[in-house]
Amino acid sequence: MTGFFVVSRYGLMWAMQINQSTLINGSFNGVISALDRGFSYGDGVFRTIKVVQGLPEHWPVHYQTLVKDCSAIGIVCPSADDLINDFKQLFSIDESVAVAKIIVTRGEGERGYNPPAVTHPMRVMIKSKLPNYPQANFDDGVALHLCETRIAHQPRLAGVKHLNRLENVLARMEWQDPLVADGVMLDVVGNVIECTAANIFARYGNLLITPKLDQCGVAGITRHQILNRAMHLKLQTAVETFDLNKLLAADEIIICNSLFGAWQVRQFNHQHWKKQTLASHLREALHS
Amino acid sequence: MTGFFVVSRYGLMWAMQINQSTLINGSFNGVISALDRGFSYGDGVFRTIKVVQGLPEHWPVHYQTLVKDCSAIGIVCPSADDLINDFKQLFSIDESVAVAKIIVTRGEGERGYNPPAVTHPMRVMIKSKLPNYPQANFDDGVALHLCETRIAHQPRLAGVKHLNRLENVLARMEWQDPLVADGVMLDVVGNVIECTAANIFARYGNLLITPKLDQCGVAGITRHQILNRAMHLKLQTAVETFDLNKLLAADEIIICNSLFGAWQVRQFNHQHWKKQTLASHLREALHS
Numbered sequence: 251m252t253g254f255f256v257v258s259r260y261g262l263m264w265a266m267q268i269n270q271s272t273l274i275n276g277s278f279n280g281v282i283s284a285l286d287r288g289f290s291y292g293d294g295v296f297r298t299i300k301v302v303q304g305l306p307e308h309w310p311v312h313y314q315t316l317v318k319d320c321s322a323i324g325i326v327c328p329s330a331d332d333l334i335n336d337f338k339q340l341f342s343i344d345e346s347v348a349v350a351k352i353i354v355t356r357g358e359g360e361r362g363y364n365p366p367a368v369t370h371p372m373r374v375m376i377k378s379k380l381p382n383y384p385q386a387n388f389d390d391g392v393a394l395h396l397c398e399t400r401i402a403h404q405p406r407l408a409g410v411k412h413l414n415r416l417e418n419v420l421a422r423m424e425w426q427d428p429l430v431a432d433g434v435m436l437d438v439v440g441n442v443i444e445c446t447a448a449n450i451f452a453r454y455g456n457l458l459i460t461p462k463l464d465q466c467g468v469a470g471i472t473r474h475q476i477l478n479r480a481m482h483l484k485l486q487t488a489v490e491t492f493d494l495n496k497l498l499a500a501d502e503i504i505i506c507n508s509l510f511g512a513w514q515v516r517q518f519n520h521q522h523w524k525k526q527t528l529a530s531h532l533r534e535a536l537h538s
Numbered sequence: 539m540t541g542f543f544v545v546s547r548y549g550l551m552w553a554m555q556i557n558q559s560t561l562i563n564g565s566f567n568g569v570i571s572a573l574d575r576g577f578s579y580g581d582g583v584f585r586t587i588k589v590v591q592g593l594p595e596h597w598p599v600h601y602q603t604l605v606k607d608c609s610a611i612g613i614v615c616p617s618a619d620d621l622i623n624d625f626k627q628l629f630s631i632d633e634s635v636a637v638a639k640i641i642v643t644r645g646e647g648e649r650g651y652n653p654p655a656v657t658h659p660m661r662v663m664i665k666s667k668l669p670n671y672p673q674a675n676f677d678d679g680v681a682l683h684l685c686e687t688r689i690a691h692q693p694r695l696a697g698v699k700h701l702n703r704l705e706n707v708l709a710r711m712e713w714q715d716p717l718v719a720d721g722v723m724l725d726v727v728g729n730v731i732e733c734t735a736a737n738i739f740a741r742y743g744n745l746l747i748t749p750k751l752d753q754c755g756v757a758g759i760t761r762h763q764i765l766n767r768a769m770h771l772k773l774q775t776a777v778e779t780f781d782l783n784k785l786l787a788a789d790e791i792i793i794c795n796s797l798f799g800a801w802q803v804r805q806f807n808h809q810h811w812k813k814q815t816l817a818s819h820l821r822e823a824l825h826s
Contacts, residue, residue: 262777272572282577284560284662290641291703292580298649322709323704351649353578356707361586361666362640363703363710363734376571378649402690402754403726407704414702415579415693416611416653419644422651423612438691466690502617534624 256492271377272527273336275435288355291363295374296353300380300509304343306350307508311471315411316352318369322410325356328373331339336375336452349509351376353413383510388533391516391525392431392446398423400438401466404427409486422446431513432505434497437466442497448475448507452500453528458485459491470508472536479535483528494519502526511536559665561624574660579651580701581662583607584641588668588797592631594638595796599759601658602809603699604640608659610698613644616661619628624663637797639664641701671798676821679813680719680793680805682733684782685709688726689754697757715746717800722785725754730785736795737761740780740788741816746773749780760794760824767823771816782807799824 264432269280275511287293295408297316300307309434313330320327333352339350353374399421404519407414421435443461449470458480465467480487497503502523503515516523557568575581585604588595593817601618602698610613621640629636641662647654687709709723712763720733731749732738737758738750751757785791790811791803800820804811 269572274572279749281570282572284557284562284568284570284641284664286577289577290575290584291707292701293704293707296578323708349649353572359765361637361664362669363706364714365711376572376649381650384634399694399796400692402692404690404705405726406687406708413578413580414704416581416700416702417692418651419575419579419581419653420611420694423653426652438693528825 251269271340273340273375274328276332276336276339276537278339278534280412282372282374283358285358285360286355287357287359287365288353288372288413290359292415293323293359293365293440294325294353294355294413295323295411296351296413297411298508299350300353301337301341301345301348301350301377303346304337304341308475311474312508315409315469315471315474316354319410319412320354322407323412325354325369325371328354328371331461332373335374336373340377342373347380349378351378355413379534380509387431387510387513388501391514392504393429393517394505394515394519395427395433396519397424397429397433397435397457399424399435401435402438403465405465408466409463411468411470418446434494434518436494440493441493442489443467445505447518448505448510450497451476451504451506452497453502453504454500456485457488457491458504459488459490463491470507472508472511475536476504476506476532479532479538482535482538483531502528504532506519506532554680557628559628561601561628561663563661564620564624564627566627568659570662571774572648573646573648574643575647575653576641576660576701578647580703581611581653581699582613582641582643583611584639584701585663585699586796587638587640589625589629589633589636589665591634592625592629592708594625596763599762600796603757603759603762604642607698607700608642610645610695611700613642613657613659616642620661621663622793624661628663628665635668637666637668639666643701658810660687668797675719675798675801676818679802679811679817681805682793682807683713683715683718683721683801684807685712685721685723685734687712687723688727689723689731694754696754697751699756699758706734719775722782722806724782730782731777733793736793738785739764739792739794740785740790741773742788743788744773745776747776747778747780748776758795760796760799763824764792764794764820765802767820767826770823771819772825790816792817792820794820 357370506512512529514529645658794800802817
């Protein structure tokens with residue numbers, strides 16, 4: 251955050267240079283109130299969206315999910331029109347690819363957990379560069395870490411991409427090897443749930459399974475789309491509860507998110523998998 | 539957040555009126571970066587402290603707990619000197635009583651859970667009025683709600699007053715009756731843990747117990763002090779796991795936090811307790 255004191259006709263003020271990469275409620279601005287409940291309590295939800303030539307990929311399903319996640323914690327979701335205007339302000343058809351992060355919070359509040367009688371939800375859109383993913387992740391697959399940090403069971407919030415993400419932060423801090431793309435997170439009873447920033451699939455023959463997320467975890471839209479499109483790749487799908495041993499017995503493991511699509515896991519927990527083709531077929535299917 | 543656009547020698551800027559009740563890293567300022575990880579992920583901790591005539595009550599134990607909580611999630615805690623300077627800037631000996639909220643976050647980060655190689659923790663101190671507690675809460679006791687929202691088991695974060703507080707928010711949203719002072723939260727397996735903004739004690743004869751917080755919950759400093767001082771009231775203490783039925787069988791129930799001290803619970807889950815004296819003795823003991 252850059253800023254400085256300014257003497258103006260309004261008196262002494264702390265002034266911020268206009269931030270060209272962040273919109274707060276539709277206005278260019280890099281700062282939020284220290285009283286925002288998103289900051290105080292993580293009282294909000296978010297989405298991460300790939301933006302190609304100014305257009306948000308898979309926007310209808312992202313917006314549906316944002317509406318559903320807001321509803322899960324009782325926040326009024328901003329209108330699609332407002333968000334589309336935000337995209338128009340921040341992104342240009344001339345940019346090949348970029349990332350939009352949308353954050354929606356319950357807005358400002360006084361001290362205390364009880365929201366004000368009337369709340370004014372805040373919407374934030376932050377533009378950033380697409381991470382510089384190594385081409386090898388797409389061509390040859392990735393290595394994963396096994397996280398010690400477990401995910402707590404909280405059915406009330408399961409599946410929701412809310413702002414309480416300390417578990418993911420602590421899990422992500424467990425490794426710094428740049429050759430490790432992500433880490434597998436188990437829940438408190440040892441079932442496989444997801445990676446810190448991706449969902450996970452395991453293939454056994456022509457059956458593709460992904461963890462049930464009724465106790466915890468984030469149900470990403472790419473996971474949803476893979477479940478919908480796997481039939482085109484002659485795969486059956488199932489959503490079920492399974493443990494680490496079952497994951498390790500998979501013929502093929504895939505991780506997925508909105509930014510990179512799908513990658514094959516080649517190395518995990520001292521085990522190796524040979525190079526296969528499902529991840530690249532899934533990446534194609536995601537754009538068909 | 540109030541602000542306006544200003545044309546100055548620096549160009550067009552978004553300017554904020556100086557906020558006299560909030561310090562960010564020691565400077566008067568009501569706003570934080572939208573990239574702060576406290577906002578993105580709840581990646582931080584906080585404390586709520588009663589300030590009497592400019593002096594923070596029980597400061598040594600508050601600061602020790604802040605250091606411990608920062609350490610639990612790997613954040614470098616601000617120095618006591620910096621925080622004491624913040625108190626001096628925000629509070630005055632002429633004010634009989636007020637509230638300080640301290641928030642410490644891991645600071646700004648780019649998109650993604652992995653913290654930057656070098657982090658600059660942010661400290662926030664927000665001054666607010668002491669809530670206008672009804673005198674009857676002290677004199678006659680309070681009524682509690684039984685929350686449907688359960689607390690997840692996360693031993694990695696148990697006891698820590700971190701910024702991931704959606705469970706407390708959802709629990710607090712369950713009632714709006716102003717005569718209900720707080721709500722009892724159980725964990726996912728049905729054990730009593732705490733209230734949304736207070737710890738809880740149950741007395742059976744001369745034994746005073748409070749829930750073990752090794753799986754979840756916030757270990758407040760008033761709980762700690764009551765455990766230390768109960769012997770002066772000829773009470774034995776125990777920290778143990780117990781369920782709702784055991785709580786309801788108590789001779790006396792007490793809730794406590796740093797702002798109000800201790801209150802007796804007179805009404806909870808369709809049950810009533812007669813007026814007793816432990817809460818007022820505890821309030822005295824907390825100041826001895």
